[in-house]
Amino acid sequence: MTVRHLDVRRGSYHDSVTLMQVSRTVGDVDGVEAALVAMATELNLDFLPALGFDAGAVEAGPNDLLIAVRAGSDDALAQALQALEAALTSSRRPSADTWGGEPPPRTTGDAVTATGARLALVSTPGEHAFVESLDALRAGANVMIFSDNVPLEAERRLKDEAAARGLLVMGPDCGTAIVAGVGLGFANVVRNGPVGIVAASGTGAQQLTCLLDDAGIGISHVLGVGGRDLSAAVGGASTVAALRALDADPATELIVVLSKPPAPEVATRIEALAGELATPVVLGLLRPDGDDLTAVAGRVIEAAGGTAEPPAAWPVPDRAPRAGHLRGLFAGGTLASEALALAVRELGPVASNLHLEGATPLDGTSAARHVIVDLGEDEFTRGRPHPMIDPSLRLERLADETARDDTAVLLLDVVLGHGAHPDPAGDLVPAIEAAVARGIHVVVSLCGSAGDPQDRDRQASSLAGAGASVHLSNAEAAREAIRLTRGARP
Amino acid sequence: MNHEEPFSGLLTEPSTVVTAGVELFERTLAAQGVDHHRVDWRPPDDGTAAAIARISADPRTVAANEEAVSRLTSAEPRWTDVVTASEAVGIERGQFLHAGPPLTWERASGPMRGALIGAMLYEGMAGTPEEAADIAARGGIELSPCHEHGAVGPMAGVVAPSMPMFRVENAAFGNTAYCSLNEGLGKVLRYGAFGPEVIERLQWMRDVLGPAMRAAVRALDGMDLRALITQALQMGDELHNRNRAASALFVREVVPPLLEAELDPRQLAEVVRFINGNEHFFLNLVMPAAKAAADPARDLPGSTMVVAVARNGTDFGIQVSGTGDRWFTAPAEVPDGLFLGGYTVEDANPDIGDSTITETAGLGGFAMAAAPAIVRFIGGEVGQALAATRSMYQITLAEHPVYQVPILEFRGTPVGIDVTKVVRTGLVPVVNTGIAGREAGTGQVGAGLVTPPMAVFSAAVRALADDAGA
Numbered sequence: 001m002t003v004r005h006l007d008v009r010r011g012s013y014h015d016s017v018t019l020m021q022v023s024r025t026v027g028d029v030d031g032v033e034a035a036l037v038a039m040a041t042e043l044n045l046d047f048l049p050a051l052g053f054d055a056g057a058v059e060a061g062p063n064d065l066l067i068a069v070r071a072g073s074d075d076a077l078a079q080a081l082q083a084l085e086a087a088l089t090s091s092r093r094p095s096a097d098t099w100g101g102e103p104p105p106r107t108t109g110d111a112v113t114a115t116g117a118r119l120a121l122v123s124t125p126g127e128h129a130f131v132e133s134l135d136a137l138r139a140g141a142n143v144m145i146f147s148d149n150v151p152l153e154a155e156r157r158l159k160d161e162a163a164a165r166g167l168l169v170m171g172p173d174c175g176t177a178i179v180a181g182v183g184l185g186f187a188n189v190v191r192n193g194p195v196g197i198v199a200a201s202g203t204g205a206q207q208l209t210c211l212l213d214d215a216g217i218g219i220s221h222v223l224g225v226g227g228r229d230l231s232a233a234v235g236g237a238s239t240v241a242a243l244r245a246l247d248a249d250p251a252t253e254l255i256v257v258l259s260k261p262p263a264p265e266v267a268t269r270i271e272a273l274a275g276e277l278a279t280p281v282v283l284g285l286l287r288p289d290g291d292d293l294t295a296v297a298g299r300v301i302e303a304a305g306g307t308a309e310p311p312a313a314w315p316v317p318d319r320a321p322r323a324g325h326l327r328g329l330f331a332g333g334t335l336a337s338e339a340l341a342l343a344v345r346e347l348g349p350v351a352s353n354l355h356l357e358g359a360t361p362l363d364g365t366s367a368a369r370h371v372i373v374d375l376g377e378d379e380f381t382r383g384r385p386h387p388m389i390d391p392s393l394r395l396e397r398l399a400d401e402t403a404r405d406d407t408a409v410l411l412l413d414v415v416l417g418h419g420a421h422p423d424p425a426g427d428l429v430p431a432i433e434a435a436v437a438r439g440i441h442v443v444v445s446l447c448g449s450a451g452d453p454q455d456r457d458r459q460a461s462s463l464a465g466a467g468a469s470v471h472l473s474n475a476e477a478a479r480e481a482i483r484l485t486r487g488a489r490p
Numbered sequence: 491m492n493h494e495e496p497f498s499g500l501l502t503e504p505s506t507v508v509t510a511g512v513e514l515f516e517r518t519l520a521a522q523g524v525d526h527h528r529v530d531w532r533p534p535d536d537g538t539a540a541a542i543a544r545i546s547a548d549p550r551t552v553a554a555n556e557e558a559v560s561r562l563t564s565a566e567p568r569w570t571d572v573v574t575a576s577e578a579v580g581i582e583r584g585q586f587l588h589a590g591p592p593l594t595w596e597r598a599s600g601p602m603r604g605a606l607i608g609a610m611l612y613e614g615m616a617g618t619p620e621e622a623a624d625i626a627a628r629g630g631i632e633l634s635p636c637h638e639h640g641a642v643g644p645m646a647g648v649v650a651p652s653m654p655m656f657r658v659e660n661a662a663f664g665n666t667a668y669c670s671l672n673e674g675l676g677k678v679l680r681y682g683a684f685g686p687e688v689i690e691r692l693q694w695m696r697d698v699l700g701p702a703m704r705a706a707v708r709a710l711d712g713m714d715l716r717a718l719i720t721q722a723l724q725m726g727d728e729l730h731n732r733n734r735a736a737s738a739l740f741v742r743e744v745v746p747p748l749l750e751a752e753l754d755p756r757q758l759a760e761v762v763r764f765i766n767g768n769e770h771f772f773l774n775l776v777m778p779a780a781k782a783a784a785d786p787a788r789d790l791p792g793s794t795m796v797v798a799v800a801r802n803g804t805d806f807g808i809q810v811s812g813t814g815d816r817w818f819t820a821p822a823e824v825p826d827g828l829f830l831g832g833y834t835v836e837d838a839n840p841d842i843g844d845s846t847i848t849e850t851a852g853l854g855g856f857a858m859a860a861a862p863a864i865v866r867f868i869g870g871e872v873g874q875a876l877a878a879t880r881s882m883y884q885i886t887l888a889e890h891p892v893y894q895v896p897i898l899e900f901r902g903t904p905v906g907i908d909v910t911k912v913v914r915t916g917l918v919p920v921v922n923t924g925i926a927g928r929e930a931g932t933g934q935v936g937a938g939l940v941t942p943p944m945a946v947f948s949a950a951v952r953a954l955a956d957d958a959g960a
Contacts, residue, residue: 011916013532017512039533061536063916103881104530106915110884111508111529118498123511124531127539131546131914132510132531138552141508142497146515157547168497180504182524185515221501245496389514418518453521 002033002070003077006053008040009065014088016125019065020385022087024392026069029083031076037084040066043383109135117141121184122171129172130154137161137169144224145171146185148378152233155226159237168245169238174224175202178209185224186388188417189451193218195304196252196279198242200225200259203332203415204286204293206447207474208258211297211311213449214472217304220251230262236270243270247277254304258284258296286334288341288356292475293334314460314470319441321486324408326350327401328372328481329394331387335413335445336374339478343372346482353377368406370485373397388420391427398428402435409441411481413474414463416448416456423454425462436467441484444470445477534913535948541955542910548958550792558787558795558811559887559906562851565783566661569713569775572704576651578668579639583613587636589647589844590802591817594633595626599803601682601839604930605646606631608684612692613650619684619931637798638815640785641668642777642844645680645926646803653692654700658715658778660786667781671695671703672774674767676933680843681926683933694760702753702761709747715779718743719853720892722772723903728861729776730845730854731922731937736772741765777844780851787811794954795887796907799850799919799942803842803926806943810909810950812957818950820943825925827938839928841940846921852890852905855920855939856882860895860903864922878920879904885911885919909954912947 014022019038026035034051038044040060048055053068060066067084071077105111108120112135120136122129126149133143137158145158150172162169170177176199177184181192188206190213197219199205205222212219223246225238239257246252255277262270262285274281282303284296291299298308326343330336336354343350344358350370352359354377362373375387375394387394394412401407410432414424421427432442444463448456460470471477495502509516510529519526534542545551575581586609588602598606607622610631616622625631636643643649647670655668670680673691677683707713718739725735745762753761765771784797793811800807805819822840829835848854858864859879862872879895882904889902907919918941925936 015512017514062533063536103877103884104528106530106532106884106917107911108508108510108529108531111510111527115506115508115527117508117527118500118505120508120510121515123509123515125511125533127543128533130543131539132529134546136508140498142500147511154543154547166496166498168500180501182504182507182522183518184507185518187518241496245501248496249501251501418521419514 001073003074004053005067005069005077005081006058007067008058008060009067011063012065013039013063014065017385017389021390022084024390025087026080026084029076029080031072032069032080033072034070035080036066036068038066040064107135108132109139112136112139112141119144119179121146123147126150126172130158133158133169134161137165137167140165142168143170144174144177144184145169145226146174147171148173152228155228155234159234163237163241168223168241170224171226174226176205176222177224178219178222180221183418186415186417186419187222188213188449189453190449191218191451192220194220194251194253195256195300196220196246196249196254197222197256197258198225198239198246199223200227200229200239201286201334203447204258204334206332206415206417207293207335208256208284208297208300210447210449211294211472212300214311215297215301215306215308217301217306220249221246230259230266230270232263232265236262236266239270240273243273243277243281247279252279254300255279255281256284256300257281259286261285261287286338292338292342294473294475311471311473311476313472313476314464316464316467316469319484321484322408322439322441323486324406325368326370326409326411326481326485327407328411329397329401330372330374330413331376331394332413332415332447333374333376335447335474336372338474339411340372342475342478343370343482347485353379372411388415391421391424395427395431398431398435402431402438402440407440408486409443409481409484410435411443411445411478413445413447414459416446416452416454416459418453420454425459429462429466432463432466432468442468443477443481443484444468445474446470446472447474532916535916535944538913538948538951541951542914544955544958545794545910545951548792551794554790554793554812555795555887555906555908558790558793561663561787562783562795562906563888563890564662565716565786567658567715567779567782568661569656569707569715570659571657571707572654572700573657574651575649575653575655578655578657579641579649581649581651583651584615584630585632585634585651587634587639587641587643587647587649588802589636589643589645589842590800591805591807591819592635593802593804595631597804599839599842600928600930601842601926601932602646602803604682604684605648605679607930608679608688609648609650611684612689613652635800636844637800637809640666640781642781642847643670643680644672644773644777644845645843645924646682647844648679652696654696654703656775656778658775658782660782663786665782665785667778667785669774669778671699672768672771674764675770678933681924681933682930684931698757699761699764702748702751702757703744705751705753706744706747709750710743713743715775716892719776719779720894723857723860723893724896726861726863728854728857728864728922730773730848731924732861732864733772733776734769736776737765737769740772740775773845776853777847780847780853783851784847789814792958794908794910796850796909799846800844801841801846803839806841806946808946808950810954813950813953816953818946818953820945823941823943825923825938825940827925827936829925829936830934833927833935837927837932837935839926841923842926843923845923849919849921850907852893852903855922856886856905857893857895857903858920858922859898862897881917882920884915885917909947909950913944913951918942918944918947
């Protein structure tokens with residue numbers, strides 16, 4: 001017997017990441033066939049018919065909370081609703097006491113003014129990020145914009161405003177930063193030290209800081225600038241500001257600029273500025289045929305007075321190349337493009353949703369070709385949590401690839417640190433064991449530091465115990481995966 | 491801001507972090523022991539995100555709003571005279587002013603029609619209510635909003651040519667505003683009653699009260715309304731639904747000059763008894779004081795500040811500085827509150843009156859924390875009065891430099907409603923109001939709170955965005 005529950009709560013707003021996790025919690029209750037807990041946007045209302053609900057019966061807007069649950073029995077439904085309340089309550093704090101307390105500010109500007117914060121972290125949906133960020137700047141705070149889908153013109157306005165006020169805009173689409181020892185967004189726990197990083201690439205910065213940390217080199221700050229900062233349109237506005245600030249910062253003795261190759265005129269500007277600064281600058285510009293992240297890390301370690309050693313690995317001995325195709329399933333964008341660049345060079349055409357010379361478009365199927373896919377891209381994360389937070393998207397894909405007869409090697413990244421899933425290995429181990437049982441080679445690129453809350457070495461041991469080889473160097477993981485794919489160019 | 495160090499010293503020591511959006515990032519900050527504060531963020535009212543972004547980017551907005559709220563709060567309203575409506579606002583026989591945005595007889599609600607009928611009887615245009623209604627239905631009267639004539643009117647706000655009006659001057663800007671005299675509670679014209687006792691009272695106000703008030707104010711050489719309002723706030727009034735202290739202070743001011751005015755002793759006694767028995771008498775001076783303060787803030791290109799909030803019993807409307815005389819309207823809601831006698835919400839008319847000019851100027855619901863006693867009226871707890879005022883700081887541009895709230899450590903009242911803040915926060919202005927009966931001729935049925943429709947603020951935001959250009 002199927003029972004349905006459909007409910008609209010007016011004016012009850014929760015962010016989409018929280019709600020997707022709540023949906024999952026409710027969906028995981030035994031006997032629940034389908035669950036949707038979401039703001040009643042047009043997009044979410046469109047999901048209703050597929051779940052067996054009549055969308056026409058719902059009158060609700062984007063500020064209303066929509067709850068749709070289909071279950072196999074009344075009991076299951078009751079349990080699902082109980083789980084829903086628990087999940088929603090735990091995500092909210094009690095409201096302020098009306099006698100003594102101020103109501104919590106509802107705009108970023110008011111919150112900055114009330115607290116005197118010097119930094120605002122904006123992660124609203126992209127269409128609202130400009131207004132909240134401008135608010136923060138006008139109230140005197142620097143801004144990190146995690147949100148993506150922020151228009152280019154809006155980014156320029158924000159960076160102009162920041163320049164006029166002597167403030168920094170990190171982002172948009174800035175996933176990681178470390179400022180005066182505080183990790184923001186997705187950041188790894190790394191030791192303090194002399195290296196200041198200006199990064200236009202989020203997972204790139206995470207890989208670099210982890211490799212430096214393992215080599216005993218500490219970090220002063222990681223200032224994200226957003227993937228478009230070094231384009232001709234933005235002109236490196238935040239990169240320039242960040243370079244000057246790190247140059248003035250007594251804790252920073254060596255500066256690294258980490259980015260895809262900039263627009264030529266911006267590259268000239270950055271190189272010229274790097275030459276003027278009192279602090280030495282290492283340029284880590286990730287050209288497809290140039291240094292990979294591990295090589296950049298090596299240069300930085302040497303420049304900082306250390307000795308570059310191969311990053312740690314947990315190998316699987318005696319694996320012979322296997323006929324078939326390489327399937328790379330990534331959560332981190334920069335890690336995926338690095339693997340793709342290496343694979344294209346060695347394997348010939350590779351299908352991918354990332355743009356790179358030699359890569360062919362991904363049309364949805366993996367049939368009879370090499371594939372490297374970035375599951376953190378918009379087309380996968382619309383309406384679903386990012387694979388760094390919630391492994392379900394990648395686990396589904398892993399099961400598909402494991403079932404294919406032509407999958408020779410699976411290449412996965414696992415990103416640890418603040419904000420990432422608390423135990424990614426725990427979810428991946430059964431999937432890896434299933435693949436290994438089918439004779440598939442599994443290689444994991446593990447991006448994490450020894451201090452990360454997930455206990456990196458225990459994560460590595462679990463993954464290795466399931467039969468995967470594990471590398472702290474993403475490039476090294478990619479190379480091994482390519483080597484294990486028979487048919488790779490010698 | 492610290493100009494010595496880059497990024498206000500961001501790199502020097504760990505900062506408090508404000509977060510807006512994904513809760514996950516609060517948890518990561520908490521795990522690191524970082525002082526952090528979440529913005530109680532929610533998306534703006536449906537479909538206004540792009541409009542708000544455009545207004546925020548408009549280089550005129552910040553300066554225009556600073557100018558608008560500075561004009562609003564630097565007003566020096568003085569009561570200077572009592573004159574007839576025909577002198578004050580230039581209306582003639584057959585012409586009437588009314589509260590709220592523009593309205594026709596056809597769309598007018600029960601109390602508005604009742605007040606117009608009463609005004610026609612009072613002006614001698616008709617002998618019976620039926621005849622008056624016929625004349626009005628045939629198009630025999632001309633209607634216009636008070637706000638478009640430098641005037642304001644409580645509830646139905648109907649002004650007829652021979653009525654006496656308070657004249658209020660804003661000494662800081664030289665502009666004037668007008669309002670009729672308060673009739674007291676119960677069966678009164680402004681609540682739509684038109685029985686003989688209503689008409690007789692209006693005639694007495696024209697013939698006795700008006701001249702007496704004129705004599706008093708001329709003898710006083712004007713009355714400083716700003717000072718009186720400031721005192722009343724410290725005595726527990728919010729100056730919209732509670733004018734008890736202000737009316738008492740007013741009596742204290744006007745009685746000595748009235749005694750010197752050599753009125754007929756019986757009439758003098760009537761006048762003093764009338765104003766002393768009406769604890770809302772001062773409302774009709776607060777309203778033009780607020781109107782006189784708000785008008786100089788009109789017509790500033792780019793400003794998103796509200797300069798008028800008004801209801802006509804059918805529509806709720808606002809006017810915004812940056813969009814000139816344009817009204818943004820939506821259907822008026824029925825207020826919620828306490829009802830007199832056996833009346834219930836079923837008897838209540840949708841929201842009506844220009845008295846929301848008080849909220850526009852940082853009084854009324856915005857000053858509710860100054861008037862904790864008023865929560866009895868709305869059936870709430872004292873904390874709600876404080877919460878109401880505190881929440882209004884989130885949708886206003888400034889704190890009033892003179893109007894202060896003792897219980898909030900003499901913090902200035904929230905003033906200067908910003909339509910973009912309303913739409914962003916989802917907080918609509920808190921409005922205290924009287925409740926009129928739905929049927930023409932009923933009068934007042936209660937008092938309470940009303941929720942302004944968000945749609946008028948969204949519409950204003952869209953219009954401002956169009957004006958802001960690309």
